[in-house]
Amino acid sequence: xxxxxxxxxxxxxxxxxxxxxxxxxxxxxxxxxxxxxxxxxxxxxxxxxxxxxxxxxxxxxxxxxxxxxxxxxxxxxxxxxxxxxxxxxxxxxxxxxxxxxxxxxxxxxxxxxxxxxxxxxxxxxxxxxxxxxxxxxxxxxxxxxxxxxxxxxxxxxxxxxxxxxxxxxxxxxxxxxxxxxxxxxxxxxxxxxxxxxxxxxxxxxxxxxxxxxxxxxxxxxxxxxxxxxxxxxxxxxxxxxxxxxxxxxxxxxxxxxxxxxxxxxxxxxxxxxxxxxxxxxxxxxxxxxxxxxxxxxxxxxxxxxxxxxxxxxxxxxxxxxxxxxxxxxxxxxxxxxxxxxxxxxxxxxxxxxxxxxxxxxxxxxxxxxxxxxxxxxxxxxxxxxxxxxxxxxxxxxxxxxxxxxxxxxxxxxx
Amino acid sequence: xxxxxxxxxxxxxxxxxxxxxxxxxxxxxxxxxxxxxxxxxxxxxxxxxxxxxxxxxxxxxxxxxxxxxxxxxxxxxxxxxxxxxxxxxxxxxxxxxxxxxxxxxxxxxxxxxxxxxxxxxxxxxxxxxxxxxxxxxxxxxxxxxxxxxxxxxxxxxxxxxxxxxxxxxxxxxxxxxxxxxxxxxxxxxxxxxxxxxxxxxxxxxxxxxxxxxxxxxxxxxxxxxxxxxxxxxxxxxxxxxxxxxxxxxxxxxxxxxxxxxxxxxxxxxxxxxxxxxxxxxxxxxxxxxxxxxxxxxxxxxxxxxxxxxxxxxxxxxxxxxxxxxxxxxxxxxxxxxxxxxxxxxxxxxxxxxxxxxxxxxxxxxxxxxxxxxxxxxxxxxxxxxxxxxxxxxxxxxxxxxxxxxxxxxxxxxxxxxxxxxxxxxxxxxxxxxxxxxxxxxxxxxxxxxxxxxxxxxxxxxxxxxxxxxxxxx
Numbered sequence: 001x002x003x004x005x006x007x008x009x010x011x012x013x014x015x016x017x018x019x020x021x022x023x024x025x026x027x028x029x030x031x032x033x034x035x036x037x038x039x040x041x042x043x044x045x046x047x048x049x050x051x052x053x054x055x056x057x058x059x060x061x062x063x064x065x066x067x068x069x070x071x072x073x074x075x076x077x078x079x080x081x082x083x084x085x086x087x088x089x090x091x092x093x094x095x096x097x098x099x100x101x102x103x104x105x106x107x108x109x110x111x112x113x114x115x116x117x118x119x120x121x122x123x124x125x126x127x128x129x130x131x132x133x134x135x136x137x138x139x140x141x142x143x144x145x146x147x148x149x150x151x152x153x154x155x156x157x158x159x160x161x162x163x164x165x166x167x168x169x170x171x172x173x174x175x176x177x178x179x180x181x182x183x184x185x186x187x188x189x190x191x192x193x194x195x196x197x198x199x200x201x202x203x204x205x206x207x208x209x210x211x212x213x214x215x216x217x218x219x220x221x222x223x224x225x226x227x228x229x230x231x232x233x234x235x236x237x238x239x240x241x242x243x244x245x246x247x248x249x250x251x252x253x254x255x256x257x258x259x260x261x262x263x264x265x266x267x268x269x270x271x272x273x274x275x276x277x278x279x280x281x282x283x284x285x286x287x288x289x290x291x292x293x294x295x296x297x298x299x300x301x302x303x304x305x306x307x308x309x310x311x312x313x314x315x316x317x318x319x320x321x322x323x324x325x326x327x328x329x330x331x332x333x334x335x336x337x338x339x340x341x342x343x344x345x346x347x348x349x350x351x352x353x354x355x356x357x358x359x360x361x362x363x364x365x366x367x368x369x370x371x372x373x374x375x376x377x378x379x380x381x382x383x384x385x386x387x388x389x390x391x392x393x394x395x396x397x398x399x400x401x402x403x404x405x406x407x408x409x410x411x412x413x414x
Numbered sequence: 415x416x417x418x419x420x421x422x423x424x425x426x427x428x429x430x431x432x433x434x435x436x437x438x439x440x441x442x443x444x445x446x447x448x449x450x451x452x453x454x455x456x457x458x459x460x461x462x463x464x465x466x467x468x469x470x471x472x473x474x475x476x477x478x479x480x481x482x483x484x485x486x487x488x489x490x491x492x493x494x495x496x497x498x499x500x501x502x503x504x505x506x507x508x509x510x511x512x513x514x515x516x517x518x519x520x521x522x523x524x525x526x527x528x529x530x531x532x533x534x535x536x537x538x539x540x541x542x543x544x545x546x547x548x549x550x551x552x553x554x555x556x557x558x559x560x561x562x563x564x565x566x567x568x569x570x571x572x573x574x575x576x577x578x579x580x581x582x583x584x585x586x587x588x589x590x591x592x593x594x595x596x597x598x599x600x601x602x603x604x605x606x607x608x609x610x611x612x613x614x615x616x617x618x619x620x621x622x623x624x625x626x627x628x629x630x631x632x633x634x635x636x637x638x639x640x641x642x643x644x645x646x647x648x649x650x651x652x653x654x655x656x657x658x659x660x661x662x663x664x665x666x667x668x669x670x671x672x673x674x675x676x677x678x679x680x681x682x683x684x685x686x687x688x689x690x691x692x693x694x695x696x697x698x699x700x701x702x703x704x705x706x707x708x709x710x711x712x713x714x715x716x717x718x719x720x721x722x723x724x725x726x727x728x729x730x731x732x733x734x735x736x737x738x739x740x741x742x743x744x745x746x747x748x749x750x751x752x753x754x755x756x757x758x759x760x761x762x763x764x765x766x767x768x769x770x771x772x773x774x775x776x777x778x779x780x781x782x783x784x785x786x787x788x789x790x791x792x793x794x795x796x797x798x799x800x801x802x803x804x805x806x807x808x809x810x811x812x813x814x815x816x817x818x819x820x821x822x823x824x825x826x827x828x829x830x831x832x833x834x835x836x837x838x839x840x841x842x843x844x845x846x847x848x849x850x851x852x853x854x855x856x857x858x859x860x861x862x863x864x865x866x867x868x869x870x871x872x873x874x875x876x877x878x879x880x881x882x883x884x885x886x887x
Binding site for chain 1: 416417463561562564682685687688689691693694696697698699700701702703759769770771772774777778781787788789790791792793794795796874876877878879881882883884885886
């Protein structure tokens with residue numbers, strides 16, 4: 001059971017690097033039931049070559065070599081690197097999608113084929129990228145589209161990072177809309193990360209005064225790692241199928257506990273399951289702020305999956321607050337709404353780690369602001385000439401807007 | 415690594431170039447003197463990044479991390495990726511003999527005698543066509559040596575004849591022959607210090623061409639440079655330092671432009687955790703075609719010597735940000751956060767020890783202080799570059815696209831119209847063979863058109879079209 005990762009652009013590659021570092025750390029850590037888990041996890045993520053070097057089953061794609069050159073050498077060896085020094089995609093989805101992607105696509109698909117040949121059994125693709133830029137968002141869209149054509153039956157899971165609400169790139173709203181609309185029908189599910197939320201976790205829970213990208217990336221990769229590391233039932237397929245019960249609802253979000261200051265974990269080791277679960281069930285402070293800004297919002301849940309990792313078993317009934325939440329929609333059968341996966345093994349240096357993967361209408365809040373921004377700029381005609389240059393015309397934009405509005409409406413009306 | 419070709423035209427362009435190359439080498443810890451400077455660990459720079467402005471034929475050099483003096487680089491066939499064009503010999507010949515001897519490819523130096531007589535038409539309509547074949551050959555020669563050519567960076571002044579006329583002619587050649595490669599122009603407007611009577615004509619005609627053909631223009635006004643220099647002088651005066659450095663206005667002014675260019679290209683030369691590339695400037699900063707004149711700002715006073723008091727790094731960083739938005743530090747006479755300016759887009763690039771949190775707080779401050787069109791509030795591009803300029807722990811560079819820019823065009827137009835109404839000095843232009851008098855009217859129209867566009871944006875009435883209705887199956 002293997003998973004092949006495709007990392008697009010600067011953000012995707014940074015997250016990917018951090019993800020595989022964390023995974024390796026987690027796998028190599030001393031553990032009692034080493035054998036079974038060890039090989040299962042190694043096979044899932046890595047290929048060990050004849051010299052014993054760990055090669056992640058991952059393809060690194062970028063249009064600028066500068067970013068990849070900058071990684072510190074580690075004991076991981078990324079073998080499939082498709083980085084052309086084209087000079088970036090100019091923060092323009094159209095440029096990435098129409099031009100740069102075509103320069104790399106054949107090489108990428110070749111690398112994918114090679115990686116797959118090294119796997120015994122491939123279950124799914126994991127794509128990492130950010131929405132704001134040009135390479136991750138634009139090149140990503142094109143390659144994932146091709147990937148879907150080539151491998152129609154594999155599960156494609158996207159992990160996309162939403163841009164800062166305050167703005168980091170002038171065309172971020174356009175790029176996000178175009179990407180989301182393009183990939184929605186193609187992929188099986190998309191896990192969305194809000195940059196702001198990650199920053200909030202880093203600042204308020206982890207206690208960093210100055211947050212760097214590596215901090216944010218390590219939070220994201222820990223969450224991804226805890227979800228996708230093998231667990232007893234070990235079915236990504238079932239998990240994703242349960243969570244995306246309806247083709248109109250494919251956006252997932254992640255929440256995890258504990259988020260504790262680095263180093264102070266030793267003092268808090270006596271955390272109880274009940275404490276962690278309550279913390280997870282509560283709305284986080286960030287969410288509350290968001291919901292307060294939008295009074296008409298009423299939280300609705302489609303499905304939940306809880307992944308727990310610890311040697312300590314979970315007391316009977318402890319998960320009931322999550323299971324019996326009133327927010328669940330009525331049309332999903334009770335036993336499908338909530339799944340629990342427990343692994344009798346600690347994750348990294350956490351004695352207990354709990355992670356919640358959920359599909360809910362909370363995603364409307366960040367997406368709505370993006371559509372709002374994009375629509376404002378679009379109606380004033382700003383920045384459109386950059387997109388027109390690459391044959392992305394007003395109609396294309398209107399279709400994208402239409403698609404996103406439909407998705408938002410679906411989520412709003414549950 | 416993205417690569418750039420620098421094209422220096424005319425006396426001013428070549429003088430700036432002459433100051434630019436030693437500084438850029440300095441940022442890579444290459445000393446133009448014999449002795450290598452001591453390497454500091456925090457500023458370790460890979461030679462790989464040299465390739466964005468230099469031709470590295472010797473591949474082994476790309477892996478070396480040791481610091482070398484210039485002569486050693488030259489022994490390794492390192493050449494500046496530059497084209498130097500002048501219709502006089504005086505400035506360019508200094509590249510052949512001076513301390514930069516050998517850095518330029520002999521085939522890329524193009525000179526002639528006896529100049530263009532401060533006449534735009536002579537540069538554009540006479541020297542241009544005459545030298546077309548030669549210029550194209552030189553360009554091809556440079557371009558063929560690039561792996562991934564990313565952009566042209568042109569340096570010239572608009573007041574004179576060669577820089578302004580031939581410079582814009584070369585720009586047109588680039589548009590025709592390399593339409594997909596971006597063309598960045600940094601040009602010096604001699605407003606406030608016009609030393610030539612035909613200057614207004616040259617300015618206006620060159621601006622017309624820049625509006626048509628450049629991807630992005632970073633205009634620099636002489637009067638702003640003078641202000642900055644005098645401000646610097648005053649500061650130096652209070653904090654002693656040697657007197658001789660007080661009176662070198664031209665050198666100082668050129669150094670300011672060079673510093674701007676270094677900041678501007680930093681993202682393409684060095685890595686950063688929020689990477690920033692030159693081609694992103696166009697996408698981020700130009701919301702509408704022809705609105706590509708950008709105002710650059712950064713702190714000109716080196717903090718460490720400016721105050722004498724030691725400030726915490728946080729204060730220095732904050733100070734840098736405030737300075738970069740200050741009108742007295744802009745390269746042209748606009749006030750980005752002033753009452754008359756509406757920001758269309760802005761860029762903040764932190765160099766050195768800036769973090770994500772810093773940039774976020776600056777973005778918020780900027781959004782609180784500035785004025786915006788209905789859609790431009792979030793059009794802020796943030797970038798981080800991990801390498802700070804030489805001898806500084808951090809620097810912040812800002813770019814603004816503001817409606818205040820029309821004052822520059824109004825100024826150009828006003829000066830031009832003063833002469834043109836009287837038809838003064840026109841015959842100098844009309845006597846040139848290929849000069850079409852239509853150019854004057856076209857130029858006038860184009861300038862008025864741009865001024866009009868900026869004014870429209872200033873009084874923009876928000877368009878309120880409701881969002882699309884979802885499709886319901």
